[in-house]
Amino acid sequence: MNQIGSVIYLATDKIPYGFLPCNGQEVFKDTNFLLYRAIGDVFGTPSTPQFFVLPDLRPIVNGERIENPVVGEEYNGITWLLPCICGTN
Numbered sequence: 001m002n003q004i005g006s007v008i009y010l011a012t013d014k015i016p017y018g019f020l021p022c023n024g025q026e027v028f029k030d031t032n033f034l035l036y037r038a039i040g041d042v043f044g045t046p047s048t049p050q051f052f053v054l055p056d057l058r059p060i061v062n063g064e065r066i067e068n069p070v071v072g073e074e075y076n077g078i079t080w081l082l083p084c085i086c087g088t089n
Contacts (some may be wrong), residue, residue, distance in 0.1 A: 040052070
C-alpha cells in the first residue's frame, strides 16, 4: 500500500488504479480530495478554485519540456520511467 501523495516510477505506460500521472495537469479537488489534502497547491496555481495542480515530472531537454515522453526512451542520458502520484490508498 502506498501513502497518498507518494510518487512511484514505473517501467510501463500503464497507470495503476488509484494513481495519477505526474504531468502537471489540473484535477478536481472534489474527486481527489485526499490527494489535495496531502499536497494542496504546492505544485502551482490552478486556473479555477475547483482544481489543484499535480507535479510535473516530465523530462526537460534543451530547456523544453517533453510533452509525451516514451517509457524506455533516453532523455539527457536517463531512461524515462513513468512517474505517478498516489491519490488513494
